[in-house]
Amino acid sequence: MQSINIEPFKNKKIALVLSGGVVKAAAWHLGVSLAFEELGFVLKNNKTPNKNSYEIGTYVGSSAGSLISLYFAAGFKPIDIIQASMDPKNARILPVTYKDMLHFGSPQKKPPRPIEYDPFENFPFFAKKILSPLLNISGLFSTKGLGHYLLKNVVQHNDFKDYLADLFVVATQLDHSRKVIFSKYNYPSPIHDSTAHYYTGIPVVESVCASMSVPPFYVPYPVYNSHTNQTDYYIDGEIRETLSTHVSVDNGCEIVISSWTHTPYHYQDEIGSLVNYGLPAIVVQSIYLLIQKKIVESRARRVTAKDILETVNNFMVGHNFSKGTTKKLISILERKLNYKANLKLIDIYPSSDNFKLFFTNSFTLNPDKMSFIVKSGYKRTLEILREVEW
Numbered sequence: 001m002q003s004i005n006i007e008p009f010k011n012k013k014i015a016l017v018l019s020g021g022v023v024k025a026a027a028w029h030l031g032v033s034l035a036f037e038e039l040g041f042v043l044k045n046n047k048t049p050n051k052n053s054y055e056i057g058t059y060v061g062s063s064a065g066s067l068i069s070l071y072f073a074a075g076f077k078p079i080d081i082i083q084a085s086m087d088p089k090n091a092r093i094l095p096v097t098y099k100d101m102l103h104f105g106s107p108q109k110k111p112p113r114p115i116e117y118d119p120f121e122n123f124p125f126f127a128k129k130i131l132s133p134l135l136n137i138s139g140l141f142s143t144k145g146l147g148h149y150l151l152k153n154v155v156q157h158n159d160f161k162d163y164l165a166d167l168f169v170v171a172t173q174l175d176h177s178r179k180v181i182f183s184k185y186n187y188p189s190p191i192h193d194s195t196a197h198y199y200t201g202i203p204v205v206e207s208v209c210a211s212m213s214v215p216p217f218y219v220p221y222p223v224y225n226s227h228t229n230q231t232d233y234y235i236d237g238e239i240r241e242t243l244s245t246h247v248s249v250d251n252g253c254e255i256v257i258s259s260w261t262h263t264p265y266h267y268q269d270e271i272g273s274l275v276n277y278g279l280p281a282i283v284v285q286s287i288y289l290l291i292q293k294k295i296v297e298s299r300a301r302r303v304t305a306k307d308i309l310e311t312v313n314n315f316m317v318g319h320n321f322s323k324g325t326t327k328k329l330i331s332i333l334e335r336k337l338n339y340k341a342n343l344k345l346i347d348i349y350p351s352s353d354n355f356k357l358f359f360t361n362s363f364t365l366n367p368d369k370m371s372f373i374v375k376s377g378y379k380r381t382l383e384i385l386r387e388v389e390w
Contacts, residue, residue, distance in 0.1 A: 018065025020238045059072055182211075
């Protein structure tokens with residue numbers, strides 16, 4: 001079996017970008033992270049103050065990914081969280097329970113509605129009667145229960161500045177076309193998206209609760225914004241952009257490891273068509289197709305930018321332009337194309353033939369199923385790292 005060479009990672013600034021996807025994604029991220037640890041990487045936290053040659057020191061999390069990122073920044077290892085689910089009696093930390101996940105009620109009373117809004121206005125009477133109660137709820141559950149869990153069991157510090165690791169939590173502002181990155185850094189908006197903003201001064205736990213508020217399962221989470229003296233409502237961090245790789249780039253990272261589970265199902269004879277498995281399977285497939293498309297487009301833009309730069313460089317060299325002029329033009333194009341030549345992207349995601357993972361319930365806390373997901377993430381990480389070209 002081909003060995004894995006981690007030498008190219010040595011003394012590089014490495015980021016771990018973790019996507020959303022509820023429990024399934026969280027378990028997958030644990031398997032991925034466990035593989036990196038066993039290969040010799042160190043997940044930076046307040047208990048690892050000394051610089052390590054193979055240190056992962058930047059965490060970018062959305063939704064479930066923000067929860068796992070916080071675990072790591074707070075000093076918990078992947079095996080600690082895995083053991084909490086598999087063997088809670090002997091674990092270092094208590095596991096997340098359905099009681100934590102399925103908390104009823106909104107964290108804060110909603111403001112009044114000044115206008116009438118009736119999307120079912122011309123529906124038949126019986127349909128309107130059935131659907132109209134939806135206008136009075138903004139979600140089934142609240143992430144407030146998860147917030148209580150974090151405050152009680154995970155965090156000792158609720159300020160981003162108190163973490164040695166660079167922790168970034170991504171959320172989407174409900175009443176705006178704004179993506180917000182909560183952190184200890186006030187970076188400018190990225191070149192590719194002027195509506196993305198970095199916010200400082202927001203408590204870590206509130207940021208994670210905001211990022212995990214996936215509609216329609218969770219109500220939008222209110223966060224007081226000291227910059228505007230207003231309370232803003234937030235939903236899932238990946239609504240606007242899947243895998244906020246740019247955050248790692250903004251933080252000066254050279255290697256970005258992205259972990260995600262949104263691989264669509266590809267037809268297999270022994271399984272058949274998803275049309276036979278009902279609406280839940282079709283909805284999951286639709287969501288995965290949308291998310292995968294975003295990721296593919298993002299990666300394609302980078303490939304196109306690289307091709308443009310190589311074409312321009314070859315043209316100028318072939319026509320005897322000076323090295324100084326060529327270098328200056330390439331630098332300008334890199335900035336315009338938002339391209340970093342020294343950036344290495346590594347995507348770790350399920351293969352399309354892993355239909356068992358596709359059909360695994362995203363909300364399951366079943367130890368056997370979580371173990372399967374963790375093992376899948378672990379094995380897939382080793383497979384992909386063996387194929388990485390430097």
